[in-house]
Every structure is written in structure tokens, then in C-alpha cells.
Amino acid sequence: MSIALNPEPRPVDHLPLMGAPDAPALHDRAGTWCFAELERAVGAAAAWLRAQGLNPGDRVASWLAKTRAACVLPLAAARAGLVHVPVNPLLKRAQVAHILSDSGARLLIAGAARLSTLETSDVPGDARTVDEAQLPLAGEGLAPSNADAASLAAILYTSGSTGRPKGVMLSHANLWLGAISVAHYLDVTRADRVLAVLPLSFDYGQNQLFSTWAAGASVVPLDYLTARDVVKAVERFDATSLAGVPPLWVQLLDSDWPVEVAARLKRLTNSGGALTPRMVRALRELFPAARLFPMYGLTEAFRSTYLDPALVDAHPDSIGRAIPFAEVMVARPDGTRAAAGEAGELVHAGPLVAQGYWQDAERTALRFRPAPAWAEHGGMAVWSGDTVVADEAGLLRFVGRDDEMIKSAGNRISPTEIEEAVLAGGEVGEAVALGVPDPRLGQAIVVVASARGEPQAAEASLRERLKRELPGFMQPHRYEWRSALPRNANGKLDRSGVKAEILA
Structure with missing residues (x-):
């Protein structure tokens, strides 16, 4: 039985009062x-x-x-x-x-x-x-x-x-x-045990706690080293629900699941990257008792859409429709409403929209802008920068990102931050970081750079230094060395040209 959809917000610290004492x-x-x-x-x-x-x-x-x-x-x-x-x-x-x-x-x-x-x-x-x-x-x-x-x-x-x-x-x-x-659309009940494996610093991970307690259910926080740790935790704690990102599902699909343990999971949720139709089929086969919820979200508006599990088999590439309390629209570049089948920018309005970026009015103004005139909710909306298409039934399909963000292992990574770290040690003169398709990570980080000296020595020094300075998910997977990086007519690094060459 789903909890009531009461749109009247309360202080978030009241959540422990939602469960039976x-x-x-x-x-x-x-x-x-x-x-x-x-x-x-x-x-x-x-x-x-x-x-x-x-x-x-x-x-x-x-x-x-x-x-x-x-x-x-x-x-x-x-x-x-x-x-x-x-x-x-x-x-x-x-x-x-x-x-x-x-x-x-x-x-x-x-x-x-x-x-x-x-x-x-x-x-x-x-x-x-x-x-x-x-x-x-x-x-x-x-x-x-x-x-x-x-x-x-x-x-x-x-x-x-x-x-x-x-x-x-x-x-x-x-x-x-x-x-x-x-808690409402996942139909979390008081009998559920939610295995919380995602970092609590992520909105998706933190919501594992909040939505579970809102429903009066229990949470099992877990730091894991290997996929086998997750399997063992499902068995030990009799977990019924698991939230993940695509790279984790790849690892779990490669793991040895006793049939009776896999059957304990009743709910799987995915965000932080799209599931491929092949992964959807594999998850449905491995966890036959589990309802699969593909979702789409962004920290600036928490979460925007989910796909009803009943529609997953017929629409494995869809991100679904708006979640409760969210208004999700597809807008043309001029701000008008895109037609069914027409690509446009995903715009999110309503009470889940965040208050902007801390002490950063310039970037806030770029992402948080007035909702389209035809929106039901007025005020500020999040213009996601992501391109989607809605079909005649209103189901959304993710097309791609307009910005240069790297999405690897469920993490959104700034290429500029990678480049700054690469350049900080003096091993290279110029560098461009980008994401390339990877079957396990979603995207792998590739750095294209010009070395100061012998490239092999520069790469060895970089790898050793960055192991100390960057977390594992931000480590470049490959270096491509050039005598010089291409520039555009304005004298700036030609990032699009570098990316086109690497992806060719």
C-alpha cells in the first residue's frame, strides 16, 4: 500500500516520526x-x-x-x-x-x-x-x-x-x-528492507534513507568493495529493495547469485545513466521476482521521471513520465512546446526544483530559468541541457547530453577538473579530457595531451601522481599523446575536433 501523496512539506528532520516507534x-x-x-x-x-x-x-x-x-x-x-x-x-x-x-x-x-x-x-x-x-x-x-x-x-x-x-x-x-x-511511486511498504549501497553524498543515495523512512520501512547501509559483498548483504539482511547505477548492475550481473537469494529482491531501481535493452533483459531474468524501475534525475531537481515496471519490457529504452510533484516538459530551443516525436530539451518545474547553486549566481542563471509560459507550474524551472523525445503516449526517451559532462560509473565528472589535475604537475603542456563509450562504465575517461618530454615517462609520472590526488572514479583510463593539440580560429583548443578524432 503506497503512502499518501500529501503535497504539504514538513521539516525533513520529522522523517523518523513516520515509522512505528x-x-x-x-x-x-x-x-x-x-x-x-x-x-x-x-x-x-x-x-x-x-x-x-x-x-x-x-x-x-x-x-x-x-x-x-x-x-x-x-x-x-x-x-x-x-x-x-x-x-x-x-x-x-x-x-x-x-x-x-x-x-x-x-x-x-x-x-x-x-x-x-x-x-x-x-x-x-x-x-x-x-x-x-x-x-x-x-x-x-x-x-x-x-x-x-x-x-x-x-x-x-x-x-x-x-x-x-x-x-x-x-x-x-x-x-x-x-x-x-x-516512497509513493516505488510502493515502499513497512515490510521492506532497502539495501543502501549508493553514497549518501548523492541525492539518489541520500534519498535511499529518506524515502525508506518516509514509508516506515528499514534501511541497510552498506559500504561494499566487490559485487559479492552486495550478494552476501542481500542474503544476510533479507533485503527486498536495491538501488543502483548501470556499472553496478554490470558487476552484479556477472556475479554468482544463488537462486533463492536473487528471488528475495522485490524491487530494483536505476538512475545515474540509462540501462541498455540487453541489461534490462538480463536483470529481468536474474531477478524474476523484482519490479524494475528505470529513472532519470538531476541533482538540481532531484528526480524527474520513472518508468512503470509494467512498461519496461515493451519500452526498455524509455525513462518514463514525471514523478509525483514534478512537471516535466520537452521544449524547443525557442522555448515553445516540442511536438510528440520531436527532440527537445528536458525542462523540470515544480516544488522539487532546487534553490540554485551556492554562491554562484552566474551558473544559477544558466540552469535555473523561468518555466515556459505554457507550464502548469510558474516560477523557476531547471533547464537540464539534456535532449529527450516524447512519444504519442507521453513516454520520454533520453537522446543525449548537450554539455561535455563525463558520466562514468554513475558519477558526473567535470572534464575541466580532470584537466586541471593533469596540468598541475607540469608533465604536459596542454590537455583535453573527454568521455568515450565503455560497456562497463558508461563512459571511460580519456585524456588527449601534449607531453613535455618523452610521452611514456610523462604518462608514468601522471598515473603515479593522480593516484594520490584524484579518487578512483576520476582516474583517466587512457592517454592519447599529440605533439600539439588542434586550435580553432579564435586560438582556443578545438575540443569538438579532439572529441571527433577520438570517437572516429
């Missing part, structure tokens, strides 16, 4: 928390945060594995009147330093091992770091907040096609309505 809310190796224990943990952590001398609206960053503290902090910070900034645990010190500086974080909560990798200059002068062991998860706590649903609750950092990662500003309403919407 004695019902399970979280399972991990340490045992089980019921919803009453989850509520007490949120209250205790919020009280501790309130006592740290922070002002309302200050940013609190977390750089954590999928611990209980990591699950509690998004709600505890909101309850304390603070803004949570989750940092991907795979990032290295340079990326973390940028997020801390850009967000103006006053506090960073992380494990001792991660904190030891930072240098003094990585942490802003008015900020301090705290070992997550100091965060209490029991004891006297704050009561649920009465925060304005329109107030800022979180900043999630996502890469753009140029420059460093930008912070997407999310309100209590964005997070609350996203949780209610997903």
Missing part, C-alpha cells in the same frame, strides 16, 4: 535500531551540534563512510538549524578542501583516518574538524524542529561541465517531497 528503521553489523532509537539519535546529535557554538544556517560538512553517524547527520543538522554538506567519501584532500572552502563550512565531521590525510591549509581558518566518535547518538536531545519548509537544509556538490564542483542548494521541502514522492 518499535518498528525496525536501520540494520547493520552492530544490530538494529527501531524508529524510536533513530529519533533519539537524531535528537542527541542535533543537541550536540547546537552546543558547538554554531549560528543558524552555518554549514556542517561530513566526510564519512556509511556509518550510523552518516545516516543521522542529514537530519540532525537540519534539526539544529544548520545546513548539511555531505562529502563523497571517495574524494581526496584537494576536492574536500575545495568543498570546505566553497561552502564556508564551520565544522567537518569525519573519521580519524580521513582527517589525518588533510593538511592545515585544507581547512578554512574559521572551521574545525571533529572525529565522528565524538558525535553522540543517544542521550538528551532536541525535539523535532518547526523549521520553515522553504529554508535551506543541505548543499550537495555536483560537477558541472566546466570548473570545480558546484553546490546545489536543497530546502526542507525539496528533501521531504522527494522522499514522499519516491
